[in-house]
Amino acid sequence: MTNRHFIIDTDTASDDAVAIIMALHWPDVTVDAITTVYGNVPLARASANARYSVEFCGQTTPVYEGCVRPLLRPAVHAEWFHGADGMGKLGQLQPQRPAAEKHAVEELIRRFRAAPGAITLVTLGPLTNLAAALSIEPRLAGWVKECYIMGGNANCVGNVTPAAEFNIWCDPEAARIVFHAGIKCLMVGWEHCRFDAALTDDEMAAIRALDTPRAHFALDCNAHALQVGRESQGASGMMLPDPITMAIALDPRVCTRRSWHYVDVACAEELTRGMTVVDELNVTDHKPNLEVCWEIDRRLWKEILCQTLH
Numbered sequence: 001m002t003n004r005h006f007i008i009d010t011d012t013a014s015d016d017a018v019a020i021i022m023a024l025h026w027p028d029v030t031v032d033a034i035t036t037v038y039g040n041v042p043l044a045r046a047s048a049n050a051r052y053s054v055e056f057c058g059q060t061t062p063v064y065e066g067c068v069r070p071l072l073r074p075a076v077h078a079e080w081f082h083g084a085d086g087m088g089k090l091g092q093l094q095p096q097r098p099a100a101e102k103h104a105v106e107e108l109i110r111r112f113r114a115a116p117g118a119i120t121l122v123t124l125g126p127l128t129n130l131a132a133a134l135s136i137e138p139r140l141a142g143w144v145k146e147c148y149i150m151g152g153n154a155n156c157v158g159n160v161t162p163a164a165e166f167n168i169w170c171d172p173e174a175a176r177i178v179f180h181a182g183i184k185c186l187m188v189g190w191e192h193c194r195f196d197a198a199l200t201d202d203e204m205a206a207i208r209a210l211d212t213p214r215a216h217f218a219l220d221c222n223a224h225a226l227q228v229g230r231e232s233q234g235a236s237g238m239m240l241p242d243p244i245t246m247a248i249a250l251d252p253r254v255c256t257r258r259s260w261h262y263v264d265v266a267c268a269e270e271l272t273r274g275m276t277v278v279d280e281l282n283v284t285d286h287k288p289n290l291e292v293c294w295e296i297d298r299r300l301w302k303e304i305l306c307q308t309l310h
């Protein structure tokens with residue numbers, strides 16, 4: 001079985017934590033490193049949540065700390081959605097191990113330079129770390145084997161404004177740098193976690209019935225997000241955008257329709273800040289720069305999730 005190498009860049013709160021657990025328990029994947037960034041919660045809390053999640057899985061994957069705020073804008077967090085400290089009912093989680101020494105941006109450059117074309121990058125938060133790394137070392141774009149981005153919304157509804165998804169909205173300038181850097185990226189928008197991609201009450205009950213520490217952890221840390229999602233976003237169940245993106249990275253068959261397009265990010269106006277504008281009909285003469293996920297296999301995504309929570 002070939003062994004794939006992953007680096008996960010994350011603003012670890014409840015759905016990120018489940019995505020991390022999925023990767024750490026996937027048979028042919030080694031998570032070489034986790035880099036953390038502000039986003040759902042302040043950086044220090046994202047780092048603690050990531051380290052706690054790694055330790056919860058009995059692993060020693062190094063966790064590096066990166067940017068504390070966007071390139072040009074003040075940081076805006078989302079504890080209102082994920083609960084105090086980002087982990088729903090579980091609240092303030094204290095890991096035993098400290099964060100790794102190096103800055104995440106420096107470590108991203110170092111690791112991809114040392115293994116060009118060999119490591120898959122999965123980003124689950126604002127793209128500030130990656131944009132900073134690309135600005136320092138543009139050759140990084142060619143060293144990344146492939147990148148799966150949880151972010152954006154392909155010409156459809158946003159979750160933080162009518163026009164934008166949170167990760168891209170936080171730092172649209174960073175997203176624009178990443179989108180135009182020449183990295184082989186698949187954009188998995190927030191739209192894919194809605195409707196029947198969300199976990200139903202019966203599916204959550206089935207996960208609870210697995211009665212494993214990971215199954216309970218996954219449900220408990222997302223309990224607050226479930227409630228807020230239902231109250232404020234019309235969610236039919238538990239929406240898990242980061243785990244869906246991770247499921248696609250683990251098994252690309254989950255993404256059943258994908259195509260390359262020119263994609264840019266609105267940065268100028270507050271109304272459209274962070275909007276990922278996809279030239280779906282290729283009506284501009286711009287060269288496609290991003291692959292876009294248009295449909296997922298909802299059954300397979302949920303199968304993969306359950307497989308990693310057993």
Ligand code: RIB
Pocket residue numbers: 011013015016039040124125126150159165166167190241242
């Ligand atoms: O918009 C959803 C994304 O923003 C997810 O990655 C969630 O964890 C938050 O970072």
Ligand code: CA
Pocket residue numbers: 010011012013015016039040124125242
């Ligand atoms: Ca996230």
